[in-house]
Amino acid sequence: MFAFEKETEVKDWMRRNYLTIQHTSIVRDAIHLVMQVELNELPVIQDDKIIGVFNLKTYVQALQSAEQIDQTDSVTKWMSKTFAYVMENEKMMHIETVPSYVVDTDYTLIGVVDQAVRHDYHKAAVQEIKRLQELEHWYSLTFDLAYEGLVIVDNDGIIRVMNDAYCRYVGLNKEQAVGKRAADVIENTRLPVVLKTGVPERSQAHVLGGHNLVVHRLPIWRDKKVVGAVGMLLYEGVAEIYQAVQRMQKLEVTDKEGLHINWESEEERNSIVRFDDILGDSLIITRTKNIAIRASDTQATVLITGESGVGKEQFAKAIHDMGIMKAGNFVSINCAAIPDNLIESELFGYEEGAFTGAKRGGHKGKFEMAHNGTLFLDEIGEMSLNIQAKILRVLQEREVERIGGTEAIPIDTRIIAATNRNLKEMVQAGEFREDLYYRLNVIPIEIPPLRERLTDIPLIVSYKLKELAKKYGKEKTIEEQIIRKFYNHSWPGNVRELVNMLERLYVLTDEDHIRINDLTIHLFQEHEQTVTPSIHPQPVENLEELLEMEDRRSIIRALQETGGNKTRAAQLLNISRATLYNKLNRYKMS
Ligand SMILES: Nc1ncnc2c1ncn2[C@@H]1O[C@H](COP(=O)(O)OP(=O)(O)OP(=O)(O)O)[C@@H](O)[C@H]1O
Structure with missing residues (x-):
């Protein structure tokens, strides 16, 4: 139907090869042409434009009443200035007269719709109607049966x-x-x-x-x-629902070779991340989830990349919780948040007396804690070359040695690393070890930013609204305009930004129906102000200084709002914790 509809413009159907006669020609030539090709009339052309038509019938009638006709007369003397013309983009279905001469915007003659053309068009239209009737019949059957x-x-x-x-x-x-x-x-x-x-x-x-x-x-x-x-x-x-659940249970039991269904406690269920909890049904996120699902079935190392807030940690958790290592712990470490001198003991553990301040009885490192489970190395791009070398050794030898210890402890753990930096470029710049990069990049999973999967927004909004309704004990709906606005936002903070924005909207609006005005009043404007410093008329030296001032101000505001909690402050600012720590260092803010 659509193909046909698109082609119903006159220019798609008109005849492009047709006979014309120049205005400088004489009547005899016109009669000759018309007789030769059995036409009724000929368009008369001057500078490619149609100025009239020479019609045989009219000419013959004139012959009968005229006293004398000179066949060397100019054709313009006998042409009729009344003729039908149409613009090239008019619809075929509106053509009533044939022939109709087709002109472009300069009124240059570019084609003609004659009887034959109109006949072809009508035939195609009838066939299309039949095809549509048949399609409608099938749709109707499907709707009724399926x-x-x-x-x-x-x-x-x-x-x-x-x-x-x-x-x-x-x-x-x-x-x-x-x-x-x-x-x-x-x-x-x-x-x-x-x-x-x-x-x-x-x-x-x-x-x-x-x-x-x-x-x-x-x-x-x-x-x-x-x-x-x-x-x-x-x-x-x-x-009916109960029967469906029973069928699912049976399926799960057979699938897991007779394993009993493990009903988790409410608390466990909440902390477990399923692939279904990663919201989104766009093609791109579905493909990404499918790679992750396959990865979860193996013990292979996974490298998750993507901008801040796209859900890297969520993916890592789902791979663990739904995968073959789920019996062990999911142990997470943020390589950016821990200073270099502490990260080593955090990762590898230490023996009693290893250093001043070491705990009695020593301390298990994250690798050991993740034995038979998953170790999630978040912000791996922020790790120093020294620690990179040490991690590489553990991955190669599959054993760790605690600081101050002598014994090698065997480790069987799956590694999932994540970063929002481009590790390949870091390798080229000598900031990341190439050998470690290849060890980690066994199954690469690249999570697309939200702006590349805007169609996921309605689903995320709908689920999150339900969650918020549960959390705040009150249902709220939102206006369609808001979703439209969301579609046009670039989401630098990705899903985290969307989730935070929704919660703020939820909390800040008094009504049960959240309107577009609430959005502009409470959120976008505020956000835009922080990223558009030029609207603040302070006297500053240069743009960089201005940006830094704004940046400092937002950091202070976020830290005040979260009572100094840096993780939550980073979330509020829609930046990763690593970025926040970097900024605090750079601005010498403690
Ligand atoms: N597809 C999704 N569906 C539902 N919630 C999501 C999704 N993606 C991210 N989130 C939510 O957004 C927030 C940020 O996710 P997460 O911490 O996994 O991102 P990240 O990529 O690891 O960010 P960062 O690099 O800043 O650490 C979390 O609250 C998470 O639950």
């Missing part, structure tokens, strides 16, 4: 499609339902809300015609606008 209940509304909330099953729940037939407002036909419908907010509502309880249903309500986005919504019935009643 979905337990399905309703589609347009952006005015008018029902466009309702399948048989859904019709039964509302007690109407299709003819009665289609064309009506969803709100008038479906009791308690929230499709108008989804249309307004653009936020999908998945697996929601809905009572319809006395039935307890589980439904999805999904917005349909086109060109960054919500153009409609789909309501889908998934299950009817608790029994």
